[in-house]
Amino acid sequence: MTARSEDPLILNVDDTEAARYAKSRILQRAGFNVIEAASGAEALLRAARDKPSLVLLDTKLPDISGFDVCRQLKEDPHTAMVLVLQTSASYLATPDKVRALDSGADNYLFEPIEPEELVANVRALLRLGRAEQELREVNQRKDEFLAILAHELRNPLGPIRNAVELLRHFSPSAPPAEEKARQMIIRQTDHMVRLVDDLLDVSRISQGKITLRLAPVELGEILRGVVETAKSTVAARRHTLTAQLPSQAVWVAGDGVRLAQIAGNLLNNACKFTPPGGQIHLNAETVGAQALIRVRDNGIGIRPGDIHNIFNLFSQATHADDRVQDGLGIGLSLVKTLVDLHGGSIRVDSAGEGHGSVFEARLPLCAAPAAEPDQADEERRRAAAQPAHRILVVDDNLDAAEIVASLLRYAGHEVTVAHTGGEALDQAAAGVPDVVFLDIGLPGMSGIEVAAEMRRMPQLAATRLVALSGYGQASDRSKSLAAGFDLHLTKPATFEALSDALRAIR
Incomplete structure (x- = not known):
């Protein structure tokens, strides 16, 4: 069978010329395109350059072992998705099999290999590779x-x-x-x-893209803020919320924002699944070397058969009688994941339907941070003394632009508005603003292009650029900063966020 250019490319790596020739002929007769390498170094170079679909890799090579070649292929982002079928001229002992798989091999075969067996294994791995690629594309x-x-x-x-x-x-x-x-x-x-x-x-x-900003965090302060935030939700459901928090400081190594998300999601869950007029209790204490956060309610409870699935994504066992299914069923899944990322654990108990639930999250304690000079008063004085600025707001959404401009004018700033990239450049050249709040998603000339053009204008050298965008992932922020923005705000940008941005960049 003659190979076509669109057929999968196989890299055959073997230092023995006769064995390499035999395997290449088998694969070529089966319709595959085959290239060869006689050493580990050559294999790595050809894999990076030619990007084969699969590497047929002998374990014993004259320079680098096949195990190490496989490991390097899988560690390199450019070749990590290349399939590796490892082969050995002698029977592999169990430790060697484990080593091969631990190095990232997708399968292994013992020589001598029957032609049909080799071709079948290659085709099976290529099917697996195509399925994985399709899943990656769907995920993207x-x-x-x-x-x-x-x-x-x-x-x-x-x-x-x-x-x-x-x-x-x-x-x-x-x-x-x-x-x-x-x-x-x-x-x-x-x-x-x-x-x-x-x-x-x-x-x-x-995708493993959550990164915690770990630092010593005082848990009581976090929980008091969460309780304050939850009051409106509690009141709307006519619940009674009681909180018993430690009188002494309790320090945990954590991300303050994510810790608040953990406690907030647990309280919101209790509010949603407790009929109106219910009782919710938040308790925090230290147990050995751990901090314990407990949320108890007298709500609808959990069926015994559902308790093991309660932290699964999109899981909602039931809902209160006065409500349709509420939320997306991802709050508790997020809680468990965030607790795990903090090195903690979470569990739930319920005596069954109608008997309420108790959620307990445990987090490792840490030492209190070293005392630092209190600069809060000085920061407040600087914030209070913040001068008025000339500000240009750029957004193609007329309502969004006008509201942001009105908030900034209310704070005492001189504000002009533009709705297109061209208008923004003209107004910036004429008025030389101190700060530009610039929407990324402008029609025609994008916010990124406008920012790049502004950075080329000498009269705007001192102007600070703040991106406004509905895209708020880390990659979006990185793109904004790389384009010349000083700060990236995710919509909706509240009055507090706008004020904080002005303090941060001026």
Whole structure:
């Protein structure tokens, strides 16, 4: 059978010329394209240059062992996905088989190898490789879809939330009914943002892209903030929330944002699955070398058969009678993953349906950080003395641009607005702003292109650029910074986020 250019390429590595020739002929007759290497070094060079679909790799080579060649192939990002079929001229002992697989080999064969066996193994591995490639492509499309979905959902959320914030600033003494309506809009908008973030977190965690910013964290302070944040949700369900927190500082090595997410998700879960008027109790204490966070409720409980699946992704065993299925079923899965990343553990107990639930998360304690000079007063003085700036806001969404501009004007800044890249460049050249809040997703000339052009304008050398985007993954932030932005804000950019950005860059 004659090989075609589109047929899979096989790299045959063997230092014995006769054996190498025999295996190449078998594969060529089966329709494969075959290239050869007689040493480990040559194999690595040809794999990097020619990008074969599969490497047929002898274990005994004159310079580098086949085990080490395999390991280097799998450790190199450019060749990590190349399939490796390892062969040996003598029977492999069990330790050698284990070593081969530990080095990353996808399978191994003993010589002499029957032609049919060799071809069948190669074809089987290539089928596996094609299936893995299809899964990677599906996963990539999923991630791209989630990123686009997050962007599209965040775009309208910003103007909604910021419009309410602006109303509160303009009319701080609104009637109770009006303020209650405003609070409801803010609460539901924030809930929508959390759902979007949860979706993206699932994608990041599944790819191992969650990175914890570990530092000594005082757990009581984190939990007090979580309780304060949960009050509106608790009140909406007419629950009673009690908290028993340690009187002494409890230090854990953790990521403060993620620890708050763990406790917040557990409280939100208790609120959702407890009928109105329920009792929820948050308790934190130290047990040996661990900190224990316990959330107890008298809600709907968990069936015995569901308790082992409760932390699975998209799992929702049941729901309260007064609610349809609530949320995405990913909150507890995120909790377990984040607890595991912190080196902790989590468990759940329930006496069954109608008897409530108890969730317990344990985290390792750490030593208190060394005391540092208190600079909080100085930071507050600097923040209070923040001068007014000339600011250009660029966004093709008219509502989003106007709301951000109104918030900044309310804070005392001089603000102009542009809706296209061309307008932004013209206004920046004429007015030389101190700061530009620039939407990434502009039509025509993108925000990245506008930023690059602004960085080439000498009169804007001192201008600071802040990216505004519905895309908030680490890769998006890196692209913004590489394009010349000083900061990247993920929509919806709240009044606090805008103010913090101005303090950070000026």
